Amino acid sequence: MAGFKPRAPDEWDSGNGSSGCECKRALDCGSVSGFKKISRVIFPDTRRSWYNRSMMLEM
Known part of the structure; x- marks a missing residue:
């Protein structure tokens, strides 16, 4: 997002997003x-998803 x-x-590059994400900039809590x-x-x-890293979108 x-x-x-x-x-x-x-981790995300290998399909594991379990560590989560963080804001790109500090939040203004006020x-x-x-x-x-x-x-x-x-x-x-x-x-439980997987993907084939060797797949290409081009034909």
């Missing part, structure tokens, strides 16, 4: 504008 980056990019509410969204459960 915009404004965030992986905490452990090497301001309410730091977060956006996202309603009716379910993020996919990718814990």
Whole structure:
């Protein structure tokens, strides 16, 4: 999501996002504008997902 980056990019590159993400810039806790509410969204459960790293999008 915009404004965030992986905490452990090497893990994310291998498909493991369990370490989570962090803000790209420090939050201003005095301001309410730091977060956006996202309603009716379910993020996919990718814990058992896999992908073929040798696949190419080009033909």
